Structure formats: C-alpha cells, structure tokens
Amino acid sequence: MAEDPRHAPSRAPQPDATTVLVQHRVPADLGGEVIRIVGYRENGHALAHAVEMAPLAVPLIVGFGEPFRIALGRAPTADERYNSFTSGLYPGFVLIDSTGRAECIQIDFTPLGARRFFGIPMCEIARRMVQLDELGDPDITDLRDRLGEHGDWRHRFAAVETLLRRRLAAAAPRHGATAWAYQRILASHGTVRIGALARSLDCSRKHLNQHFGEEIGIGPKATARMVRFNRALTIARRAETADWAQIAADCGYADQAHLVREFRAFSGASPSALPSFP
Template identity: 35%
Template sequence: MAGFRIRGDSPINLRAIPHPAVTLAIEFGDRPFDIHGTAGRMRSVSLAAGLSFSAFQVRAEGIACVQVRLSPLAGHPVLGLPLAELGGSVIALDDLWGRDTARLRERLHHARTWPERFALIDTELMTRLDRGRAVDPEVAWAWHQIIASHGRARINDLAARTGWSRQRMWARFGSQIGLTPKRAAMLVRFDQAIHRLVHGHTPAQVAADCGYADQSHLHHDVRAFTGTPPSAAANEPWLAADDTAWPSHRSAT
C-alpha cells in the first residue's frame, strides 16, 4: 500500500505494466485518472485491475490517491468476484463496490494523515476479506508454489500433487486467479526478470538466472507482457518507481 500526491498543473503519463497482483487505486482529490488500454478509454476516480490486463496508459494531473497491490488470493474475496470475470480489463472500482467506493473516497479526503488513510483502507479490505469467499485451498497452494519457485514450478505436477485432475485445476485456478497456471507462472517469472533488468543486470544474465532458455526467450516474454523490447521496458517509470511506490512496508510520497 502506498500514498501518492502529485501536485501541479502538469500532467504525468505512466504506462502500467502487468504484475502478479491485483491492483487497486482510489483517488480522493477529485482529479480522475485518464486510462487508455486495449478496451478503449475510460476516466475514473478509482480502478481495479486483475492479473491478466495488458499494459495500459495512465494520465493523471494533481491527484491524491492510495494504491494497493493485493495477492490474487485476497483479490478474489475482496473484489467480490472470481478474477476471471475481470478479464483483461481495467474497470472502475465503483462498478464493483458501488456507493461504498464514494463513501471511502470521502473518508480518505477528510483524513488528515497518511496513516489515517492507510488504516481506513485496511479496515475496508479486511471487512471485505472476512465476509468474502476464499479461493479453494488447492488453488491457494498452487499459487504459493508458483510464487516460491519464481514461476519455475513444474506446472504439470501441480494438479497431481493436489489430487485434482489437470482439467479441474486449470478450470478452478483460471476462474479464481484470472490466469491459467502456465500463464501465471510466466507472469511471475517475467516480473522477476523485468525488475532484474531495471536494476541493471544484463539480458544474458537475467535469462540464465530466471530460467529462460535463452535471451530470445526472455525477449519474447517481455514483449508479450509489455509490447516493447527489454531495453525499452526496463526504462518504464512504472517499474523504476516500484521499490519506492510499493515497498515491503507502507510509505507515502
């Protein structure tokens, strides 16, 4: 979770890159985001994006917002629907939470400090998590295996180790997480690789360390998720700010 306040009259443009988490953003300064993605354009003061979105453009001017990244295991109950229903779209959080989103935005607006705002978000998320429907334990286990292996788990073994058929695992995982196990593993591995590139590691080293067959394989996956080659993707502001915007502890800028 992180808080952002972008002052001034000059808009900023960012390109959101796929990430193995559910992304929520709630603006509370009455300055909506302009979003342009594969589904077209939208203008909203809140957004929700699952794991399967394609890279999209965000234009913002003078905004104040809180952004949250949730494990898809939490995203399913918090959003109130299987993540497959989000598809590859970025949608307004208002469409999922209704008037609760407007009430939350008002409370965030009147809060005086970032810790107060973070506490409001925590309360909202925990309430929804507690009353939401959890993902299947087998799906949660498979997701943890993919994360722990940095996307290099043997996907064909996951179903067998849970006692499910391959067809059942693919169907339930795809519905609740929003991606097939194979695509989820590709996304997790890509995320590790692209952040290594951001930190200056060479493509050859990243390909070898992250389990790609060769640099061509790495190049293919980066382009598949970002639409750009590794040299361009590694300079995306969205990624360069990642450690500041979403550290292991909460922060505000």
C-alpha cells in the same frame, strides 16, 4: 498503480510537477492479503506518462482529484478516464497518463487477497479496467464517499484499515488447492510445469485452469509467465549491465529470443529499453 507494485508516478516527470507519496505500513494481520497501502498526490500541470509491466497485484484505487487515463496494452484515449477503479491481473503492460493533478489512495492486494476482499470470481475483473461503480458493492461505494470527506491521510488510512479488517474477517477462506498451486508457482519463479501441479493435486489441467480463473483471475500458465518475467526484470534492474543471455538461462527461458518476446509482451518494448522505465 510484491514485490511487484502498481503505482501511478510519472516515468518522465515534468519540471513543474511534484509528487507526494505517503506510504502506510500494512498491519501485520493484513500482510498475507494486502501488499501495500499508499496515498498519492500530484501538484503539477503537465501531462505525465507511466507504464506498469505485468504487476502481480490487484489494485483498488479511490481517487479525489483528476482522473487518470489508462489502457491495457496500448496508449489510452481521451475517453478512457478512471478516478476510482480496480483491475485484476493482466498478462501485459498498462499505460497511464496523468494531467499532474491526480490524488488517490491505492490498496494493492495479492491475487488471493483480492479474491477474499471483493468476494467475486477474479476472472470478472481480470484483463480489464473496472470503475468502482460497476462492482455494485455498497461497502466500496461507502469507502469512496468517506475517504472523499476526509482531508488528511491519517483518517483516510484508518477508514481503509477498518474496512479491510471487517471484509477479510467475514470472507470465505482461500481455496486450498489453488493457493498451494499459486505459492508453488511463486516459489519456483514461474518455472514449475503446470502439468506437474495438476498431477500433484490429482486434478486435470482444465480443472486447475477453472480454479485459477475464479481465485487468481487468469490461468496458471499465464500466471507463471508473469512471475518469470518479473524475476527477469528484477535481476536486470539489479545488474550494472544486464547480461540478457545469462538472465534468459537463469530464469528458465528457452533462449534469449524467447526472453525478448516475453519482454515485449509484458512491457511493450525490448529489453534494451529497460533504462527508460521506472
């Protein structure tokens, strides 16, 4: 909730619900690690639904209002409530329900930026929802408490910037080989062969997978699939009428059936359902 943002607005807003999004410009010195900082407030009373499709961002959400109901790959239950939370990369779709009374600040990190900010192996938070209390991180707990005390966005954003700068300045540098491989996957739109990456780095695929688990959260193959899907999704959204066979060819899928399978895996629906998504 880069190009590939996570957020929590309704896919089908109810007539009595209004949503306020307050975008905060990411400072230049944080740009390589942070994708987006945004404030979010709902002023409604009707249940709303949203879907996130294979986002290539790691969000940190600090909530001040009603919690969201969130689940990975399926509809959330009434007990799956999250107010302040994070979630690492997940090669699939995320379903979000809101009562219309949520309020939060969201910081979207690049996967490599999240590794530096959190200071833990990204595989520990990948493929799952994580309440902030589970992290046991005093800095993050303190940020949540301080943001809750501020009633205006300006002071909230200032507190966020202060923590981001302090943590990232003290963080370990990026793992060079993994960062290079990740950038190659992005540059190739997910079509580079993982074996070729391993050979370029003079390491085994197993070794590369281990490093990706620690630094990115998921393996290089799953990462490449997400990147390729996001490219296909971007092309389709920009087209007046999506030519799925051509998109499949342009994005390196074996055929249109391959694209459809990937689309279902990452969005929970077929490509024909694209107009109903945000």
